[in-house]
Amino acid sequence: MPHRTGLQGVVDDFGRPEVQHWTGLAYHEGPSASAPARTAVRRRQRIPAGVLPGPVVEEAPAEVRRLAALDGVVCAALAVDPRRWEPLYATLWEQGSRGTPGDRYEVLRLSQPERAALRRGRHW
Structure with a gap:
């Protein structure tokens, strides 16, 4: 059997994986930027067929700028899923998410080694 490395081994064992990725479009710090994040909210915005x-x-x-300005927000980001052409909003909160719509997650640990280097505002 030939030597398998990296991605070829994954493809041989499991087939070609579906790769999901998002392109970052905007990032803003919130009023609670220095606080630890305890809650994350992810909201996808579905774009109906026929809508540009x-x-x-x-x-x-x-x-995303509006979300970032809410009390208790650590930071907010915007990405687009090019597979579905859906904007995706991710908001980190110091405590609860104050009733904002979306999928809620408890943040147990947040790795953010390059957060300070993130460019603020719109990314295009």
């Missing part, structure tokens, strides 16, 4: 995604994505940075 460009205008929706163009307007999305204003929403």
Whole structure:
């Protein structure tokens, strides 16, 4: 049997994996930026068939800026899922998420070694 390395070994054992990725579009620190994050909220914005995604994505940075300004927010980010053309909002909260819509997660540990280097605002 030939030597298998890296991705070829994964493909041989499990088939070609579906790769999910998101392109970062915006990032903002919130009023609680120096506090540890305890709650994360992820919200996908579905774009119905027939609706042009460009205008929706163009307007999305204003929403992430609004989220970042809420009391208790550590930071907020915006990404787009190019597979589905869906904006994805991720917000970290110092405590609870104050009723914002989306999937909620308890943050047990947050690795953020390059957070200080993240460019603030819109990324295009």
